[in-house]
Amino acid sequence: MTEPGDPIRGLELLWRVHTTPKRGPKQRLDLDQIVSAAIAVADEEGLDALSMRRVAERLKVGTMxxxxxxxxxxxxxxxMLDAAIEPSTPHDVAHWRARLERVARENWDRFHRHPWLLEITPTRPVLGPNTIARYDHELLALDGIGLSDVEMDSTLTLLNAHTESAARRALEAARAEQRTGMTDEQWWAARAPFLERVIQPGRFPTASRVGTAAGEAHNAAYAPEHAFTFGLQRVLDGVDFLIRNRASDG
Incomplete structure (x- = not known):
């Protein structure tokens, strides 16, 4: 949680133990309705707009x-965090690399559906049923491929860290365009004439060559989807190298 709370009561709510109010008149809501409304507010209006009052307004009930x-x-x-982690479909591909690609893509898509997840991702896990089920599901993609249990956990941490970082950059780029009203291409075009005047030809030859090549390839200075995919493949290459070295040493 982002602030201190009653840890046992929090777990009871996550696992739907004793969720019916013990006092007051009979209620017409249930916990799932409240969580769904809160997620809708965060999806549509952003996490800054989320409050108990705003959720109550959406449900047309009193805040208290x-x-x-x-x-x-x-x-x-x-x-909200646990509910936003939808149950994953069973792994239906044989090769571990394809399974891990799907795991990364599922998380990438989830961050794009619920950008606010990037603002509340906790250092300590939320020990809810969906969170633990997702961890189990993602570990199954690595099970039996030649890694130790600790290496499986570390590999998953690395994979998810890359996905989270790439998603954060992608969403920040999208927000920058919305905030400025300018595409990436327009932003650079507005600054190009000045840079051409102050930067002498040949002063930064490597940066000029590589930046031009990347810009022409992506039609932008930064391509979020490419960055995610390229980094994902390099992570998987590293896992493959570890597995192959383990096999050769054995």
């Missing part, structure tokens, strides 16, 4: 009625 279900916003954020 929500506190009979959820102690506060920290617990609500944990519930």
């Amino acid at each position: 009625s929500l506190y009979t279900y959820v102690p506060g916003k920290p617990e609500l954020l944990d519930l």
Whole structure:
């Protein structure tokens, strides 16, 4: 959670243990409705707009009625995070590399559906049923390929860290275009005449050559999808090297 809360009560809510209010009149809501409404607010309006009051407005109930279900916003954020991790489909491809590519793509897509996840991703895991199920599912993509249990966990950490970082950059680039009203190409075009005046030809030959090649290839200074895919393949290349070295040493 982003703030201190009652850890046991938080776990009870995540696992749907004792979720019915113990006081007050009979309620017409349930916890899943509250969490769904909170996710909708965060998806549509951003995490800054999320509050117990805003969720209550969306549900057309009084704000205080929500506190009979959820102690506060920290617990609500944990519930949202766990709920946003949809159950994954079973692995249906034989090669570990294809399985890991799918794991990375599932997380990449999830961050794009729910950008606010990048703002509340905790250092300590939210120990909810979906979070643990996802961890188990992702580990299965690595099981039996020649890695130790610790290496499986470390590989998954590396893969997910790359995906999260690439998704963050991609969403920041999209927000920059929305904020400025300028595409990446327009942004560079507006600055090119000045740079041509102050930078002497040949002063930065490597940067000029590589930057031009990348810009022509992507039609932009930064290509989020390419960065994600290129980095993903290099991570998988490293895993492949580790497995092959292990096999040759054996």
